[in-house]
Amino acid sequence: MTSLPRAGRLPMPASQLSFQVVQGIRPLPEPLARPVLAIGNFDGVHRGHQAVIATARAMGARLGRPTLALTFEPHPRSFFQPSVPLFRLTPAREKLDALEATGLAGAIVLPFDGTLAALSAEAFVAEVLVGTFGIAGAAVGFDFHFGKARSGSPAFLKEQGAQHGFPVEVVEALLEADDTISSTAIRRALESGQVGHAAHMLGRHWSLRSVVIHGDKRGRDLGYPTANLALPEEIQLAFGIYAVKLTVDGIPHDAVASYGRRPTFDNGRALLEVHIFDFSGDLYGREVEVAFHGYLRPELKFSSVDELVRQMDADSRAARAILAASGS
Structure with missing residues (x-):
């Protein structure tokens, strides 16, 4: 990269x-x-x-x-x-x-x-x-x-x-590549999950800030506790799984994130759910920044919880590899 x-x-x-x-x-x-x-x-x-x-x-x-x-x-x-x-x-x-x-x-x-x-x-x-x-x-x-x-x-x-x-x-x-770098082009890239292309046009990884809210704690039961963030409706980021870095108190942490409606469970309101690798701590009510380094796959509906967890394991490995390669 x-x-x-x-x-x-x-x-x-x-x-x-x-x-x-x-x-x-x-x-x-x-x-x-x-x-x-x-x-x-x-x-x-x-x-x-x-x-x-x-x-x-x-x-x-x-x-x-x-x-x-x-x-x-x-x-x-x-x-x-x-x-x-x-x-x-x-x-x-x-x-x-x-x-x-x-x-x-x-x-x-x-x-x-x-x-x-x-x-x-x-x-x-x-x-x-x-x-x-x-x-x-x-x-x-x-x-x-x-x-x-x-x-x-x-x-x-x-x-x-x-x-x-x-x-x-x-x-x-x-x-x-004969295309004008513009805010509109970057929005289109993010709307289609092309966070790498968006980063190239921005000159940095696109990021957002939000406050961590309480969720249904389902990720904790699956072995993947998450920091949950409700994003404004106007953010049209593609639903899917991302390699991200979450920064709190000025310290970035490698993480994997899911943005979407959780079709395997409730297909509810869109949430950004971030699982931080090798991290323990209470982030509820804290403002954090999430930078998007790579798009892994679209959001999917799984036939069982076990199938979902196996995919989450694979997603975590892929996210770690992307973040290690990015070096930033």
């Missing part, structure tokens, strides 16, 4: 060791004044996003200015289509953590509401980027649009930058 790429990473300057988050349209604190902005939704902070951020950081280094991400919450798609669940690769907190890991000085989070949605592209540049944030430069992806009715394009932003006196760099699509 090849190691994951580290796209878009630059050495972190000493001046950018403290990541600051600014909420809303307001003047920036002095250490972040006159920033270069990487602008986008950044769901997933994948390798394409990392390329935009790296471009912004390189510009910031040339200009001697701090580099920030400018992003939006909730995701604009959730604002315009509130009844359509959106599979977020990185909810708000996870997105900020991923942005911090790129070496940015901080992030500006703008509330995406009716006021912002109604703002024209020209007003967004003049009033927000220039008037409030006083930007020194910007980098965006090739498909970034902004302003009322998405009227602002990357080309328009470059024109506005020339008028207002700040440079704009547009980062072209990052292709992988």
Whole structure:
């Protein structure tokens, strides 16, 4: 198994060791004044996003200015289509953590509401980027649009930058086997169980955070006690068995996980059930992070408990082998 790429990473300057988050349209604190902005939704902070951020950081280094991400919450798609669940690769907190890991000085989070949605592209540049944030430069992806009715394009932003006196760099699509790396492509990969392909596009293993809840204790009776996590309905991860790492208190543990409805028993609500190898301890009520390293098989219905346990034994061996080979 090849190691994951580290796209878009630059050495972190000493001046950018403290990541600051600014909420809303307001003047920036002095250490972040006159920033270069990487602008986008950044769901997933994948390798394409990392390329935009790296471009912004390189510009910031040339200009001697701090580099920030400018992003939006909730995701604009959730604002315009509130009844359509959106599979977020990185909810708000996870997105900020991923942005911090790129070496940015901080992030500006703008509330995406009716006021912002109604703002024209020209007003967004003049009033927000220039008037409030006083930007020194910007980098965006090739498909970034902004302003009322998405009227602002990357080309328009470059024109506005020339008028207002700040440079704009547009980062072209990052292709992988003639397919564009995108949040949509990563969602499709996870929905079909292709966690390795998703990891390659992300530049890291996809992970999620949740709180361990009480289950029916059936796994304990089978010799496979599990940490149970109820995931939001909008997470469309493929049902099946996975090799995972569960992290609690900053310590990762090798594990095997089942995500699905347990058709052998009750076909109930979807749960992520994680069996941690060589672990004992009480995790109830604790927040944990689960990173997906490999997909083993789809969820199946077994004719007997003994048949299920034999398969769980085989799944555990396969998961251990994948995790040992991944080395991360």
